[in-house]
Amino acid sequence: MLAVQNIINDVRSQGDAAVVDYTNRFDGQNYTNAEAFRVSPDRLKASWDELSPELQASLKTTKARIEAYERSILYQDMIGEEISYVYHPLEVAGFYIPGGKALYPSTVLMTVVPALVAGVTNFVVTTPVFADTSITFAALYLCGVTDNVFAIGGAQAIAAMAYGTETIPQVDKICGPGNAFVAMAKRLVNGDVAIDAIAGPSEILLYVDDSIPVDAIVYDIFAQAEHDQAARTFLLCESQSFADKIAARIEALLPTQKRRDIIQASITNNHYSIVDTREHLIAILNEIAAEHVSIQHRDQDEIVAQVQYAGAVFKGYYAMEAIGDYVAGPSHVLPTGGTARFSHGLTSNDFRTANAVINIQHATYDQIAPAGELLAEAEGLYAHQASIAIRKAESPYDEK
Amino acid sequence: MLAVQNIINDVRSQGDAAVVDYTNRFDGQNYTNAEAFRVSPDRLKASWDELSPELQASLKTTKARIEAYERSILYQDMIGEEISYVYHPLEVAGFYIPGGKALYPSTVLMTVVPALVAGVTNFVVTTPVFADTSITFAALYLCGVTDNVFAIGGAQAIAAMAYGTETIPQVDKICGPGNAFVAMAKRLVNGDVAIDAIAGPSEILLYVDDSIPVDAIVYDIFAQAEHDQAARTFLLCESQSFADKIAARIEALLPTQKRRDIIQASITNNHYSIVDTREHLIAILNEIAAEHVSIQHRDQDEIVAQVQYAGAVFKGYYAMEAIGDYVAGPSHVLPTGGTARFSHGLTSNDFRTANAVINIQHATYDQIAPAGELLAEAEGLYAHQASIAIRKAESPYDEK
Structure with missing residues (x-):
């Protein structure tokens, strides 16, 4: 914590020079000044042009679905005779887009598009991507975010957005996931600017009946498990025989998975239970308040109506989590570790503020x-x- | 910070015993066990019965106005064909009601009533009030909150609500203002439970034209100043002559004020400015993003329409802040120190959580x-x- 606080203090007091210094030291760059880490509009456009037409179309489909959903839930001003409640978009929104082992253009869309729908017009993006072009850059280009994109990462990027430097504008809110240093930096600047949330390991709670194809559920579990070694699944089912079938197919299919090392490690975090009564099931669902709750069950309507606390609920066989991670519409930035009991997934409304007008x-x-x-x-x-x-x-x- | 973290750790590991111990040590009590600090429903009722009919009526008027306003802004579920967005009240809400130099029943109403409107049914209240009866207890009784009220305060009360003890139920969110130890404790438990906000010193920005009665504005300034020594006013006006009149009347009226010591100390924090252009005014308003913005000006409609960032906006001569602090309707728990740029005052919606249902x-x-x-x-x-x-x-x- 002290190390991260020192980075923040240095960026606050020395601005660009500290960002350059820490980026060269931690990320192996040779930046000589701040302009060196600015990603030009041309690089962003080149990244987009480089994508296959199919991938361009997939990103466009995803963006359109996120937009349509976010518009449908955007709060409207309440204009009363003497008291009104009015919404305003944040003036400047900041985004941290991870860029380590993998690139996640879906995270660009799932964070930036809600801000666009909210009416935000000033964006600052930091991402530790040092390639000439990337699919992350392409997704930003698709969103029309071409100014103030900076190829920097870590705690220094969070500090730069929180307090501003000569080159990097100060933002009002910082969104997006990152590693432990990024998470700690977000925690420390929280209050000086807003942050979305501190994300913990990803998790899913699946409740399935015995008629669901076993392999579909196994792939749902693998999809959860392949995120990282801390990911986990709570599988609730109706019979031991179904649970046994799942276990057998996990064993059979694991060796064929491309990300089998990560999956093998993280499935050791899983919990499998047989649930006997509906009351017991509902109590477990609301107590765990999982990030993803997937109900694939003949009584799914009735069950989902009783779920109070969840990051997002995926109802039915065709609404598996993986489709929600990409193209359903709601953001995949969701509360983890039971925090859905008191917080919600990212939406367009989180990029607005509001006030009463008392007259x-x-x-x-x-x-x-x-x-x-x-x-x-x-x-x-x-x-x-x-x-x-x-x-x-x-x-x-x-x-x- | 370390001292507060130690208190939290002790309450987490030793439960009631630590709460009893710290309360006896810091608050001069002689509690022998946890039941000793439970405030009985009888004591709450006696507190209500003891109030004058006029004060009872004032509390009822205030409660009714808060309820009406909060109902008018409560979000409704968005039910879509395949994707819905649904709201659920928090399961358990926790409240910290200060009880030091003064008692603030208005803060009880301004925090508890929004939770009632949200549909919360389980309340935990901690307040360092050790009298047999109090107006704080009376306000709780009026709200129907008669279980789980505990006469404890400080960091130990925050820790007890955040993690639960044998006697004090764990809550999902902690609301309400407190001293520096309470604020630090809230900061440290944030994430394990939700918190409303960390309140800084209270502030008002006033913009008035030269036709407004000078004494009314002087009392608006005194009302702000009497909160505590860190309170402050930004007064923007159109002419030096009006500013001079204000200064003269402040000097003349100050000696007659009951809370003149606090007022005298805190008015040294004030800023007075002459604003020349409308553009300049709007820029200042949105940059400062004050907790309270009071516009009493012939062009107030036009000006207020351009305010984007404020805790709450008080438009017009009859909507002075003091009436908003009590009976207008919107909660007086508002973002301070410019945080209105990215956060909003407490509402009923802050006692709900929400999730998408994807089908x-x-x-x-x-x-x-x-x-x-x-x-x-x-x-x-x-x-x-x-x-x-x-x-x-x-x-x-x-x-x-």
Whole structure:
């Protein structure tokens, strides 16, 4: 924690010079100045042009579905006679796009598109991608984000977005996953700027009936397991015989998986249970409050209606998590480790802020002022009382 | 920070015993066990019965107005054909109600009523009030919160709610202001449970025209200043002569104020400016993003329409902040220190969580699966690809 705090302090006090220094030291670059890590609009466009037409079409389909969904849930201003509640997009949104072992253009779409739908117009993106072109850059180009993209990563990138440097604009909120240093830096700057969440290991809770094809569920488990070694699955089923079939097919299919090393490690985190009653099932679902809850069961409508706490609920055989990770629409940035009990997945509304506008009229003032005065007095806040009381005279200007 | 972390660790490992111990040590109590700090329903009722009918009526008026407003802004489920977004109240909400130099029943109403409107049914309240009866207890009684009220405070109260003890139920979210130890404890448990926000010193930005009665504005400034020594006002006006009048009346009226010592100390934090252009004004408003923005000006409609970032906006002479602190309706728990640029005041919606329910049908699956498969492959997540691809066979059960 101290090391990360030192990086943040250095970026705050020395700006670009510290970002250059830490990036050269930790990421093996030879940047001489901050302009060297700016990703030009040309590089972003070249990344897009380089993609196959099929992959371009897939990214466009995904973007369109995310947009349509996010528009459908975007809050509308509540305009009341005397009190309104109004929304405003954040002025500047910052994104951290991981770029280590793998590149995740889907994460670009799942974080940037909600911000676009919210009405955000100023974007800052940091990503530790040092290649000339990349599918991450291509996804940014598709989103129209071509200014203020910087090929930097780690805690120094988070600090630069939180406090700004000569080159990197200060943002109001930082979104996106990262490694342990990134997560710690986000935790430390939280409050000075907003952050989306601190993501823990990914998890899925599957509840399936005995009629579901075993191999489909095995691939759902493998899909969860291939993320990283800390990923895990809670599999709830109705009979031991079905659980045994799953176990047997996991063993049979594992050796054929391309990411079998990661899968083999992470499936040791899995929990398999037989659930006897519906009450027990619902209690488990809401207690675990898993990031992904996948219900593939003849009674799925009834069960899902009782789920209160989940990152996202995937109902039915054709709504497996993997399709939700890419093209269903809702963001795949979801609360983990039971935090769905009190937090929700990223949406367009998370890129807005809101405030009440209170416009009490003279007649209403006359009705409610006595209550306000009495409470102020009871709390010993006498100037509050006077500030209310003094307005018993007429209004100074032409107000209803 | 270390001291607070130690308190939290002790409460986590030793439960009630640590809460009793710290409360006796820091708050001068002689509790022998945890039942000693439970506030009985009888004590809560006695506190209510003891209030004057006028004060009871004032609390009821306030509660009714908060309820009406919060209902008007409560989010409704979005039920889509294949994707829905649904809300659920938090299972257990926790409240910290300060009880030091003064008692603030308005804070009880401004935090508990939004949770009631959200549909929360389980409440835990901690408050360092050790009297037999109090107006804080009365406000809780009015809200129907009579179980799990505990007369404890400080970091140990926050830790007890965050992790639970034998006597104090674990909560999902902790709301309410407190001293520096409480604020630090909230910061440290954040993530294990949700917290509302870390409140900084209170502030107001006033923009007034020259026709507003000078004394009304002076009392608005005093009302802000009487909170505590760190409170502050930004006063923006149109002419030096008006600013001079304000300064003269502050000097004249200060000696007559009951809380003059606090006021005298905190008005030294104030900033007074003459604003020349509308553009300049709007830029200042959105840059400062004050907790309270009070616009009392002949062009107030036009100006307020351009405010993007504020804790709450008070428009007009009869919507002074003091009335908003008590009876307007919106919660007075608001973001401070510029954090309104990325966060909002407490509402009923903050006591709910939400999740998408994704129910992709077979026909939609056929349309979007290829895009999902291609992106999974591009990201090297081959089991994701297989989990999507394997469902090209027929559905196992009767699903549309």
